[in-house]
Amino acid sequence: MNGLNAAVLATIPSPDRGVWYLGPLPIRAYALCIIAGIIVAIWWGERRWVERGGIKGEVTDIAVWAVPFGLVGGRLYHVITDNQKYFGPGKNPLAALEIWNGGLGIWGAIALGAVGAWIGCRRKGIPLPAMADALAPGIVVAQAIGRLGNYFNQELYGGDTTLPWGLEIYRRVTPEGREDALAGVAIDHTPIQVVHPTFLYELLWNLGVALLIVWADRKFRLGHGRVFALYVAGYTAGRFWIELMRTDEATLVFGQRVNVFVSALVFFGAIAYFVVARSRGGREDVAAVRTAHPTDGEPVEPGETPSREAEAVEEDAEKDKKNSSESVKPE
Template structure:
């Protein structure tokens, strides 16, 4: 009975992560990524306008940042988990199948920042100011994206007897082949109950978003400092969550590569936050770009009236002599 109660208290996994609309596969992972991007753009737009930006500019920047970010995220995943795609019996072309999961946040942020920089440069927008506006939306987008890992039954930790343990099911294709991503769980008897590390990260990310909003409002963070809070907060959580994960990963000195990356990036983010303090309070986006809140060119200040130039001394002397010799200046004796 105790064992039955433990099972009933756990979190069930979805029976599948892919649905078919005719021949078209509808993947939960892709839907979560798209939903996260939409939320990040929507929230970033609101924050950008509130900070002095022009409505629609975040969408314009996203046209550059999102494709760069997706490519960067996939590249980082393929590089750090190359053993999944290269070597004896592996299919290198599977490295292109982004719909099957596998995006590294470090690569997504790094290359996404390059895309954002290009977009900002074209629009005449300071990148740090834009990054501050986007920061909480980005980390919430990551939280939404973690739901895709839930549907894919991936990114989980070791076995657990805790009430919030995640049930893992055996999924099979119609041909009877076992496939955790494309298969369907017919038997909902869990083959394993594990730590839902994807859920831990999801909740942590939401907490980081709240931290950014609070700190940004209280201290009027600018010059990229709100973005630094996001990076430092996220990496602090990712560090201990990575230590719990049991899925296959590249190891360095016996530890997962992302443990080291999290530590290095955390130190870099904290260092930037401290250095950027010397730049003062939040920058005025409209003033930096020379526009007002409506997007119209800022009105030029009226010119101050010029002081009259002093008359030439020779002219003054001649005027004085003429006045002295005039009839009106001669007094009767």
């Protein structure tokens, strides 16, 4: 115990709770962090999309499809890979729906979120790889913000440590006296454990990945999905070693956490795509590769039905031409 008390002198305290109440309404830190991350990703993605030749507001239109798909995909992946938390003797299967208590698998979120983004891009006539490149830095920063939710939930940490940045874990209890790390409140600030803050390691790694891909994008004018591939490769490289440090319950494959293998597989897939896509050249001209779309939102091939923007430009040009010819008509 003396060693524990000495370590506490230079450690990171945890919040005493992760949920506050406004009357009967629970305000959950995890949910707020997820929402804040989504807002940042959309805002930054919008700016980058316009800089690359896109139209303002299109990222928000795509997010209407991508965000719900991503949330569902993230939850599905978590429930599938951590099914022992929800199914079996003494478990409550309905808890699998309680997304507000944490549990979003990034692999499922990206995979199904990409499906939603593809649907949105197809309806708008936007090339998905170009949109993915614009969104990539914002997505990884959103993941960093989301990790703060794990901090409030006292979850996703590693083994015991005496390092000065060790994280204090408190015993939390509900008003009924039941221990609950998510919904409870710390009865005092005496830590029951001091651990590696692996959520913090991942947060800092993600911010570093964001800086890397922004730098690489500006220097090499990456396109055709290569910025997104670099983000995936950078993120999975960090997730691999961070996953090895975590001690929370997880599904094991060959004695290792399943996400260790997933990280490695996705990393090599991202690197392969990054190399292969190099043959497509530098950054694409978004305006040039955009397919036109009629008023119902369904895309068509270039040269068929022009987009509303193109029709408006053509109409204005015809009016200007008509007015010009009338102004020079002899009396």
